[in-house]
Amino acid sequence: MSDADAPKDFIRQIVADDLEGGRHQRIITRFPPEPNGFLHVGHAKAICLNFGIAAETGGQCHLRFDDTNPVKEEEEYARAIEEDVRWLGFDWGEHLYHASDYFDTLYAWAEHLVENGNAYVDEQSPDLIREQRGSLTEAGQESPHRDRPTAESLDLFRRMKAGEFADGAMVLRARIDMASPNLNLRDPVIYRILHQAHPRTGDRWCIYPMYDFAHGQSDAIECITHSLCTLEFENHRPLYDWLVEHLPVPARPRQIEFSRLNLSFTVTSKRKLLRLVEQGLVDGWSDPRLPTLSGMRRRGYPPEAIRDFCHKVGVTKYEGVTEVALLEATVRDTLNPVTPRRLAVLRPLKLVITNYPEGHSETVEAPNHPGDAEMGTRQIAFGREVYIEASDFMQDPPKKYFRLAPGAEVRLRYAYNVTCDEVVRDTAGEVIELRCSYDPESKGGGGRKVKGIIHWVSAAAAVDAEVRLYDHLFNRPDPEQGGDYLDHLNPDSLEIVQAKVEASLADEDPLQRFQFERSGYFRRDPQQPERLVYNRVVALRDGWAKIQAKAKT
RNA sequence: UACCGGAUGGUGUAAUUGGCAGCACAGCAGGUUUUGGUCCUGCUAGUCGGGGUUCAAGUCCCUGUCCGGUAGCCA
Numbered sequence: 001m002s003d004a005d006a007p008k009d010f011i012r013q014i015v016a017d018d019l020e021g022g023r024h025q026r027i028i029t030r031f032p033p034e035p036n037g038f039l040h041v042g043h044a045k046a047i048c049l050n051f052g053i054a055a056e057t058g059g060q061c062h063l064r065f066d067d068t069n070p071v072k073e074e075e076e077y078a079r080a081i082e083e084d085v086r087w088l089g090f091d092w093g094e095h096l097y098h099a100s101d102y103f104d105t106l107y108a109w110a111e112h113l114v115e116n117g118n119a120y121v122d123e124q125s126p127d128l129i130r131e132q133r134g135s136l137t138e139a140g141q142e143s144p145h146r147d148r149p150t151a152e153s154l155d156l157f158r159r160m161k162a163g164e165f166a167d168g169a170m171v172l173r174a175r176i177d178m179a180s181p182n183l184n185l186r187d188p189v190i191y192r193i194l195h196q197a198h199p200r201t202g203d204r205w206c207i208y209p210m211y212d213f214a215h216g217q218s219d220a221i222e223c224i225t226h227s228l229c230t231l232e233f234e235n236h237r238p239l240y241d242w243l244v245e246h247l248p249v250p251a252r253p254r255q256i257e258f259s260r261l262n263l264s265f266t267v268t269s270k271r272k273l274l275r276l277v278e279q280g281l282v283d284g285w286s287d288p289r290l291p292t293l294s295g296m297r298r299r300g301y302p303p304e305a306i307r308d309f310c311h312k313v314g315v316t317k318y319e320g321v322t323e324v325a326l327l328e329a330t331v332r333d334t335l336n337p338v339t340p341r342r343l344a345v346l347r348p349l350k351l352v353i354t355n356y357p358e359g360h361s362e363t364v365e366a367p368n369h370p371g372d373a374e375m376g377t378r379q380i381a382f383g384r385e386v387y388i389e390a391s392d393f394m395q396d397p398p399k400k401y402f403r404l405a406p407g408a409e410v411r412l413r414y415a416y417n418v419t420c421d422e423v424v425r426d427t428a429g430e431v432i433e434l435r436c437s438y439d440p441e442s443k444g445g446g447g448r449k450v451k452g453i454i455h456w457v458s459a460a461a462a463v464d465a466e467v468r469l470y471d472h473l474f475n476r477p478d479p480e481q482g483g484d485y486l487d488h489l490n491p492d493s494l495e496i497v498q499a500k501v502e503a504s505l506a507d508e509d510p511l512q513r514f515q516f517e518r519s520g521y522f523r524r525d526p527q528q529p530e531r532l533v534y535n536r537v538v539a540l541r542d543g544w545a546k547i548q549a550k551a552k553t
Numbered sequence: 554u555a556c557c558g559g560a561u562g563g564u565g566u567a568a569u570u571g572g573c574a575g576c577a578c579a580g581c582a583g584g585u586u587u588u589g590g591u592c593c594u595g596c597u598a599g600u601c602g603g604g605g606u607u608c609a610a611g612u613c614c615c616u617g618u619c620c621g622g623u624a625g626c627c628a
Contacts, residue, residue: 135555137554189626211627234622257558313566321565325579326577329578336591370588371592413587455588519588545589
């Protein structure tokens with residue numbers, strides 16, 4: 001239910017015009033995945049478009065599995081797809097369908113085509129048929145069987161269905177125009193023989209309709225008003241329309257194409273994702289680095305952020321590449337106002353407060369959200385020994401480094417100011433401990449104002465946690481360019497660190513997301529609930545990193 | 554080189570259908586701030602080229618250029 005005055009994309013404009021002009025009283029769309037892989041962010045765009053239009057216009061959107069090729073499809077994928085669509089926030093109600101639900105009708109319509117001289121059986125080899133199709137610049141040649149008697153084609157087609165012939169022995173072809181400049185119209189194959197059990201229809205069929213002979217008809221059967229698909233089907237529209245015109249269908253759906261979503265630093269192609277999964281380069285389809293819906297779910301992306309992102313990306317026919325930064329910004333914008341804050345040290349460095357009474361401890365109060373007092377406060381344990389972020393100390397700090405350095409003073413957020421008196425190193429010269437003195441008067445914000453404020457956890461009270469830091473899966477924005485995309489995998493896309501976190505975190509709802517202050521948004525990994533493992537959903541914007549990067553150049 | 558489609562700042566998009574080229578992300582500068590976060594302010598930057606119609610063109614006409622898709626018994 002978006003604002004009626006908001007600018008509409010070209011598809012919503014068409015839909016609005018059709019409603020206004022009385023062409024349709026009620027809009028029916030559909031999301032038609034093939035159950036041969038997992039859904040990714042590109043599908044999210046299609047889902048948001050189809051379900052979104054239905055919701056905005058008070059219509060309905062069907063979930064329909066395009067399951068016409070049993071060689072490639074699996075029930076497992078279908079279940080995953082249903083889960084993903086639901087998680088994204090959409091509901092198809094009772095409108096769950098399968099192209100395979102229509103196999104009987106489709107078959108009858110194929111016979112209808114034969115009977116009207118609009119289809120024929122061709123027993124030429126696939127190679128020969130391909131040769132005769134011609135080329136992009138040359139017309140095709142007609143099959144010698146093109147003008148065979150209707151009765152003969154009908155007989156052959158029925159025997160195909162009866163299982164008398166082997167796979168590939170013959171096909172049913174629509175009889176259209178071998179000279180058409182659109183190759184899809186050069187007598188396309190519409191039924192092929194596949195002696196393969198189907199996940200839903202079992203062994204009932206050994207012939208299966210091709211996409212072109214199933215999709216538009218399924219749309220028509222379901223009285224889909226607007227059949228929205230991606231640009232690669234543009235050349236199929238004339239065939240889509242031809243079939244709808246030559247068949248006794250109950251409705252005339254209109255196909256409209258839009259450009260698919262491309263994202264920088266990743267790939268959105270089922271085939272390419274499948275390769276990553278099959279070669280074990282990632283942890284399955286739900287690896288948090290993947291742009292799959294299951295991956296983004298595991299990583300902790302809120303579904304509303306993905307919906308918002310799809311909205312921001314818009315709908316056009318221009319094939320561009322959206323910067324992944326937009327997705328990340330959207331996730332931050334979604335999370336920032338509602339996510340409680342906690343302290344967590346990703347790469348711990350021990351800091352000992354030498355003038356803090358031995359054996360003593362206390363608590364400090366911290367707001368759960370500095371911008372939202374209603375989220376309340378909590379008490380955090382503080383003591384003589386704390387951990388701070390290793391990157392919050394530098395022996396020889398550059399200009400404008402506000403954090404700890406020998407002799408420097410910083411505030412331990414929500415606690416005290418400390419000054420670094422001494423740096424302890426191991427035999428290898430690595431900094432292993434900082435010895436500092438604190439200002440007892442500075443608790444909670446008293447004392448000197450300092451530029452540097454760093455986070456910390458009590459060494460005595462903190463608990464250990466594994467934290468997984470994710471970076472882009474590929475190290476270039478256009479991994480598909482320049483050879484094999486697998487050559488551009490980012491070796492640092494996953495970094496695992498042993499962190500120290502506020503003790504209370506262990507008792508929180510495992511699905512709750514937190515902002516670890518100054519670091520990013522995190523949530524526990526739902527795939528290993530028995531351990532304390534956090535996934536970084538997205539990092540905070542890092543102004544210091546930018547200053548450093550600039551200093552380098 | 555056939556047919557189809559596309560082209561607005563770095564990126565994604567908008568422009569009441571012929572009337573001041575706007576928004577968001579990114580970038581830059583500054584302000585606020587117990588997160589180098591958030592928030593706020595400002596700035597940088599665009600109609601693919603050439604003609605034409607018009608008082609007025611991103612939008613209409615002509616022409617050119619560049620980019621994408623299509624030759625599965627995949628979807």
